[in-house]
């Protein structure tokens with residue numbers, strides 16, 4: 001297996017020589033190199049969303065464009081009958097979005113958890129693999145990896161990158177709610193970077209993913225995934241709160257809404273966006289759903305706390321950063337009580 005550092009040449013990231021992680025936020029590559037976050041942000045900002053023609057016209061025409069935009073989105077969307085899952089797929093198939101996700105490298109927190117919970121040689125399923133950010137470094141670390149995503153352009157870009165680095169990865173275009181694999185195929189499953197929140201149909205959609213992951217995992221295997229949190233204190237807290245209030249008011253007054261559940265956001269399919277659907281709920285709900293599915297939540301913490309080497313505690317739910325869940329399928333199924 002090749003052991004060249006996994007850096008996309010187009011972006012020419014400066015590689016900090018291997019050494020202990022120095023606490024700076026950055027991407028960790030398999031051999032310990034770090035690309036600092038400021039560079040990473042500059043790199044990803046290259047793929048800027050373009051405003052659609054219709055919205056440009058509306059903005060140019062109307063003195064109070066932002067309010068009108070909101071009104072048009074809401075009224076017009078309610079009259080439309082569109083397939084949200086197809087929209088998600090479309091959002092992640094656009095060239096500028098694929099470019100944005102083409103930077104390869106694990107977060108320090110991911111690197112730490114994979115090493116802790118996944119023994120080398122494990123067969124790993126990387127769900128929502130995007131352009132291979134996590135898939136390639138995992139394959140380089142002597143795991144057997146299948147990278148899978150609902151967007152074919154994402155899988156294609158990931159596969160091209162893997163070929164360049166001569167990494168033996170299996171690829172699949174699929175929907176995480178309906179996996180084409182036999183029971184107990186994988187020793188580990190990953191759904192990184194809040195991918196599960198993009199699965200529509202509220203909690204039911206997320207539950208389908210948990211059921212499928214449970215099915216394809218071997219007993220004793222670990223499922224690692226990340227989400228945001230509705231209770232997080234960050235720059236989006238006010239926006240989430242106002243959305244919540246408006247959702248509750250609409251429900252009370254029985255007004256039609258695109259969001260069917262708390263935390264759901266549905267965006268106008270005519271806009272050139274990355275995210276057409278997302279649902280941010282509480283990590284407590286995910287932990288409960290995992291337990292109800294039969295998983296044991298063996299570890300839960302925020303990315304910030306993992307990076308700061310802090311143990312998990314109840315404050316993690318409110319941290320501004322991503323939440324990590326490590327859920328294990330028990331070795332022996334619980335014996336049913338007679």
Ligand SMILES: C[S@@+](CC[C@H](N)C(=O)[O-])C[C@H]1O[C@@H](n2cnc3c(N)ncnc32)[C@H](O)[C@@H]1O
Pocket residue numbers: 088089092101127128129130131132133134148149150151154174175176177191192193194195198199
């Ligand atoms: C935020 S991106 C993260 C990509 C990659 N994991 C990374 O960390 O760079 C989320 C990915 O999940 C994929 N995705 C969304 N819904 C999915 C589904 N139902 N099944 C499989 N993949 C899905 C998207 O196409 C997208 O590539």
